[in-house]
Amino acid sequence: VDKTKELKKKLDEAIKELDEEALRLSANFYKRIRNKERENINQLNEIILEKKYVHVLQEKYKATGPSTVKSIRKELLDFPTHWNRNIEVFTSHLISDVQLIKFSARLQHFSDDAVNYTEKTYLISLDKNIEGFKTKISNLEKAIKAKDEKELINSDIILDEEIFLNSDLVVGNLVESIDESLKEISEEVVLMSAKSVNAIRDNQGKNVETEKLALRDITEYLVKKEFEDPIHEQIQLFYEQLKRAIGKLINGTNLIQSGLDNYATSSETVQLEEAIAHAKNEISESESQISTAQEAFVTELRDRKEGLKKALDINQIIEQLESLTQYVKQHKRRSGIARSFQRVNEVVGSKVNDGLNYFVQKQQDISAIKYKSQYGTAVSEQGRIADFMDAIQPKTELPFYYQQMYATTNYSDSASIEANKEELKKIHSAIKRIDEGVSGAILILGASGSGKSFLTTHVANYELKGKTYHVHPPVNNTRKKEDLLKSIQRATSVKGTAEEIMNSIPEKTTFVFQNIERWWIKAKDGHLLLDELAKLIAEFGSQHYFVMNTNIHAYQLMSEVSFIQDVVARSVILAPLTPAQIRESIWTRHQTGGLVAHINGVSEKHLSASKTTKFLNKFHHSSSGLIGVALNQWLASIEKIEDHDIYLNNPKTVEFPSIHKSELKNLIYQLFIHYSLTKKELVRLYGRENANWIERNVVMLESAGLITINERDAYYIKGIAKPYVENWLSELGFLK
Structure with a gap:
């Protein structure tokens, strides 16, 4: 103090x-x-x-x-x-x-305090725990070697000191620092315009032009963008990484304690020795994780301090006044001029602390091992999901053009078109019927990763002529009837009623609705927007083209409560591709990219056609024929890149990890079938009384990297993970 x-x-x-x-x-x-x-x-x-x-x-x-x-x-x-x-x-x-210099100085002072506080409160204790754990393991190994039965039976492996990680204090100090410092910034000031500042040596007197600017609002926006939001995210990430490291240490103690219990009843040390070997590995990973996390935390704080200093330069603010004013207005509309962070996951923090306190009280009890095992499972679900996300992500930075050929839905190649030949025939038939006066939409259905977005984009861009409009739900989606009209107005840049818009644009204009589950919610009156879309298609479905796609499982649910199925002129279901189709789609892209593949250490130039085919067939097996999964697995199989050479290993069959908490399973299911949901919409689904666990689980899934947030503050499962999540939900019986 x-x-x-x-x-x-x-x-x-x-x-x-x-x-x-x-x-x-x-x-x-x-x-x-x-x-x-x-x-x-x-x-x-x-x-x-x-x-x-x-x-x-x-x-x-x-x-x-x-x-x-x-x-x-x-x-x-x-x-x-x-x-x-x-x-x-x-x-x-x-x-x-x-004023701005003082403001920046105070926040920089906060950054230094945050680093010092974290080091003294957590990192030193963590180091002591790790060193103490290593000493206990060393003593156990000596006892095993000496066959000291008494020492082994009397050993009790626990961490020297329990660490209760809580980011609330650091985040609270950040909020307080910003709130207090903002009070000293003038609300509104009259300053020279950028033109006058730049010409002050030549033009003075009455030629000096002035502009009024809301300095406090601009400062608040800049500090939120350049410092508050990034630091908040980094603090949360840093503490989550420390929690993972602690989880590994707790897991190691649990394993060894179980090994000791087994020795006490069997006098066999095999399980104990295996537990010790595993615990050593956990300790090594924890040390590496803590070191990396600390370095990233300090580096991010340093970079943000420098960025804030530059952003709060008064001359730079004047230069960018026009654009800053617009951003500040948007900021006000979206956040209600929010002047501070909401507390990061207060409920989660209190629940975790309560659990850990109980853990300390019962640690010496004979039931401690069972509780630790149960608790370890709970806290490690985030770790398992994060490990899963790491396993399916690309492992190296690839040239942008090469990665885009595998990751984007806009890349069209002959192999992919050939793979969808049968589906395109059906779509051509539907187009012909629509041109003959049948009113209806073209609907493309399939599982996650089956190529729905690719085929939809291809049909709109290449199979249909004329102007194409992509219609998305509005940012402030209220799921009311008016939202559809607003979205069409925004897409076409034409005002008026739906009828006026449809009659004012050229005939045979194409309207694309990607993922129509975004227009629906599985709640009371959640089908209103879909029914409004169905009415629009029924009335103008022969005058214009409507191309839609959706996940086949979500469509089954939507069809039960809405009229959308009644206005579909033709639905096309995308089946898994054959091994030959997967091979062609992957290899055609690779050859276009201009890089040389080294497969399991051998250059493609020295591989026979049969060996290349055998290697590519593995992607069909690991992806179950889903083209999106196969393409992502190709990228994930690239271990490194050197100049124009890429080095690949065999694709790995990855499964979504087991989740034990029923509410978490249900939350993932809701996010899957709806494509994206805001916290407000989740509360609508589950009830206000469940707002706390919604907050807790959403934060956990976001920290694990499974979900992210879009421009309308709605959470959605990352596309790369959706096929695995879909398969997992099907196995659990959520999807029929």
């Missing part, structure tokens, strides 16, 4: 000195900037004081006529007013700059 007070006192003294220095600089600035102008004014004053000043002026300045003299006289009379106004503007400019 004393050290904190001392640091605060030093900071206040430094800021006071900064204020005084700024005033000295401003006085110097005013003095120098006007010297030359004052000389000219004095000369003119001397002339004008003479009775025959017009004659003298014209004699001294040959081109001076009566009108010019009159103008000069007026400017001289007005000069004191302009001078006073400009003095005020310059002063306001410097004061604003000093």
